Every structure is written in C-alpha cells, then in structure tokens.
Amino acid sequence: MKPEQIEKQFSVNVFGTMNVIRAVLPHFRAQKQGGIINVSSAGGRIGLPLISMYVSSKFALEGFSEALSYELASQNISVKIVEPGGVVTPFHETAAKLFASNPELTDYNRFVESTLNKLGKMSENISSAEVVATEILTAATDGSTQFRYGVGVDAKEWIKDRTSMDDLTHIQHMRKFFES
Template sequence: MQKTMLITGSSSGVGAATAKYFAEHGFNVVATMRNPEAAQALEGIANLMVVRLDVEDTASIESALQATLDRFGRLDLLINNAGYGQYGVMEGMPIEKIRENFDVNVFGVINVMQRAVPILRRQGGGTILNVSSCGAIFGLPASAVYISTKWALEGFTESIAYELASQNIVTKIFEPGGILTPFHERSARDNTGNGHVPGYDAFLENTNNAMANLAEGAASPERVAADIYAAATDGTDRLRYCAPYGVEHLVKARRELDDPAYERFMRAQFPAAAR
C-alpha cells in the first residue's frame, strides 16, 4: 500500500525539497503551508496535494488532516518542519517576538501532533519526525531564542517518544546543521542586532564572522531532504539523527569534551572581546 506523508512548512527550502523528494520516492504527499499560493515549486506532481495549514490555527490543522484522509485514506508519516529563527542579543529582543518564536517552533508542533496522533493511533501506528537543529546540541550567541525553542522541542520530543511507543508510533528527531535556504533570510529580517545597546557591537562583529565561517559548510535543501527521507524510512525506532552540515567540530566538542574544556572551546569560537 502506498504510504502517505504530511509535512508542515513546505512552501520553500527544506520543506519544499522534502515534499518533492518523498513524492518522487513513492509516497503520497500532503505539502502544507500557511500560504498555498507560494507552492509554485510543487506544481504538477501527481501524488502531491498542497493544503493550507498554519500551526497556530487549530481549525486549519484539523482541516488539513481531514483533507489528507479524504484524498489518500490514511496518514503514515508526519514531518513537523515549520519553524523560523531570530537573531540578536537577548537584552534588546521584545518579549512578544520571543513568544512568537515559541508559538511556532514549540507550541505549533504540539498543536499539530495532538491532532495527528489520534489518527495514527486508530490506524495502529505510524511515524512522526520533528525537525530540530544542531543548535539543540550546543548554544550559540545571538541566537538564544531560536536555540531555546529547539532545546524545548528536543525535550518534548524525547519525552513523548516513550509515550507514543506504547501506541506503536515511532517518534524521531532530525538535527541539521547549516542549510542554504530562505530560512536565514527570514531570520535576518527579524534580527534585533545589538538591541540598541552599542556595548555589544564588538562581540557581535566577532560572532557574525564566526557564523559566516560556519555557513561555508551548509548543505543544499535537496541533500537535507534525502537525509530526512533516510531517517524517516529506515525502519528503526532510533530517536535522533544528527546531520551536522558545517558544524561538525562543534558537535564533536560538545560530545567529547568535559564541560570546562567545552566551555573554553566555545568561548574561543565566540570571543567576548576583539581578537
């Protein structure tokens, strides 16, 4: 039987590439997004349906899931990909913007899962893959809000994985490093920079230079899509899949160094004063 996958946040970047990749590899695909008119990259794919879904809008989630069942009869795989980041120092970031990031990256995932899990449970099982970040392995300056949403998502996903295993639902976390997508363009638009506190300027200059070096190892959306497919369809109950594009050294340091050594390593990557 042909399996059906629903993915959130698929208007561009990794979401669009992943929807296309799964469709090309035999899945029925429900590609969801807040604005379906932005789905030009997915036009003309026979076994792919574009549906509106806003992770903050419960009615749109329920409607998208019902459209999935009406068209394909079942749901086998849910990929929670919708999310965005914010750059800037914490001191100058409006609390409303921080709440918005959590509303999408954390509560949005929970909102979708609470409505999809009953479908999977009634069917006798299925798979959920939540797209996290290597930023859930280590902290990064000027990205504290985004990073904290991914740490929250990781804790939630790992905890819920044990619950859902009792319902024959496999839950997975995919942790990518740098990706060449419009994600960073949106994050840059939400950049609060130094928060009008010029004392951060020298530090942010160092940080921006370090981040630019990390970006040199970023992966294409198509490569990420292939890796997500491999993780979602490997037939195991493995929880975490780390794909550290461009940040291999940071992942290695976090995993292999003790805390004092790791902290010295990270402070050297992001010095507080001019080099």
C-alpha cells in the same frame, strides 16, 4: 528581541509542532502505529550566540520530542528528530534581522561584529534543502529506532564536539571560539 518575537519563535518551533502532533495522535493510536519526525537543528543541542531564542526553542523541541518518544513507544508510534546544521534557505537573512541586538547597547558591538564574522565562516559548509529532505526520508523509511539524525558536516562536527566534551570543557571551547 521583543516579547512578541520570542512568542512567535516558540509558537512556530514548539507549540505549532505540539499542535500538529496532538492532531495526528488519535489517528496513529487508532492504527496502532505511526511515526513522527520533528525537524530540529544542531542549534537544539548547542547554544549559539545571537540566536539564543531560536536555539532555546529548538532545545525545547528536543526535550519534548525525546520525552514523547518514550511515552509513545508503548503505542508503536516512533518519534525521531532531524538536526540540520546550516541550510541554504532565507533563514540566515531573516535571523540576521532578528538576532538579539539592540543598537542602544553599544557595549556589544565588537562581540556582535566578531560573532557574525565567525558565524558567516561557519556557514561555508551548509547543506542544501535536498540533503535535509533526503535525511528526513531516511528517518521515515529506515525502520530503525534511531532517534537523532544529524544533517551536514557542520552539524555533525558541532554535535560531536558537544557530546565528546564535558560541560565545562565545551563551554570554555565555545567561549574561546567566540572571543573578540
């Protein structure tokens, strides 16, 4: 990706979120309550090849949201994260055009082709936008202190794998999955 594409990714997924939160916090503090729901991604918990800038922006959003949740709890302001896996939107087509490839780097051709094929198979279990919206509504209205809400079979399986394995085992598992 070009530097300006990377900056745009972070502007939307991280800095834009921070700016919206900065704008609503005075209102929430005046009310002495409030709720923030950030839409992240399963990719905010699991690194995936070819969309490294997307997942790194979502990792940043996850860290920011978690830290902010501790800071705002004393003000009766909750912070929650909704983590969808794949969702039926134009995202996949857009991401395919922007993923980290350079036609001059032919050394990666086999890996890219294999990875796109595997990611395509993974997208067979993606959720509808309505399913994600329902989970956002649940997060907003369930009255719980739950922080993360995984959405979709794919996201729940990826996150379960990630959280049930130590780092080395998970990295070996992912490398094996994405081997050419």
